[in-house]
């Protein structure tokens with residue numbers, strides 16, 4: 001028996017106490033405290049509400065007070081303070097808050113660290129601090145985040161479709177007026193461009209394949225010939241006529257453009273306008289964006305020099 005029961009038994013066994021249960025209300029006994037009806041404990045008086053009260057002696061009152069204290073000590077501890085329930089949008093994970101039906105599981109160390117740093121006990125799940133619980137943001141659900149649980153869906157309803165903003169989408173303009181930066185180069189070709197119909201097998205890709213082949217001699221010079229110093233007198237003889245190749249100067253370098261002629265998108269006549277002379281300006285007027293150095297690498301003959309700088313070049317005399 002618990003201690004409080006012991007005291008009740010001890011109290012009932014006191015000889016000076018008299019129990020009374022003889023008063024009847026509406027014909028029924030209202031007080032049945034005594035198991036020995038012959039002992040009178042006090043007077044059970046009927047009050048205004050028709051209920052019976054006990055009137056006991058001071059000794060009995062003192063004993064009842066002690067019993068009351070003991071009962072209070074025997075009472076279970078008061079319930080924990082009221083906790084603010086988690087909002088329905090937050091789905092507690094298994095390591096944050098165990099379900100009531102499941103036994104308490106060992107918590108992850110990260111959670112313990114988190115809660116201890118917040119000052120709350122390890123049994124209290126952390127509540128997101130933003131937005132605050134009483135904020136209009138949280139009340140209106142205006143936060144874009146994890147999918148929210150609609151209260152109506154708790155009772156089996158479906159979530160309503162997401163509401164689109166009534167505001168129109170920003171005007172991104174037409175493709176022609178995009179935000180892309182304007183072209184950087186300001187060189188405008190001064191001469192009209194006219195593409196010609198190239199014969200089969202003479203596409204830019206065919207030229208790229210041919211010019212990258214190591215076995216093809218595109219310069220027209222004997223194999224092993226070093227790069228030449230080409231004076232203007234020699235350059236003007238290389239026009240592509242009388243059985244000679246056509247040379248041109250681009251950026252100070254002399255190229256044999258004869259093998260490239262059937263591949264030139266602008267046609268052979270256009271290309272030959274630069275033959276036997278410096279074609280740098282002409283080239284730049286038509287297509288300054290073309291990478292001539294890369295395209296004509298295999299056609300390189302030498303460098304353009306002044307007339308007096310070619311003495312001792314035996315190769316040039318042989319070519320004449």
Ligand code: HEM
Pocket residue numbers: 192193194195196248257264265266267270271272273274279282283286287290292295296
């Ligand atoms: C000497 C080296 C030259 C090379 C490597 C070369 C290369 C090219 C290339 C790659 C194109 C096509 C460009 C494109 O489609 O955007 C082209 C087109 C053209 N080239 Fe040349 N070119 C050369 C010299 C010349 C010369 C000296 C002229 C005229 C004086 C000329 C006149 C043209 C013309 C009129 C086009 C028009 C094609 C078009 O309208 O697209 N080219 N050239």
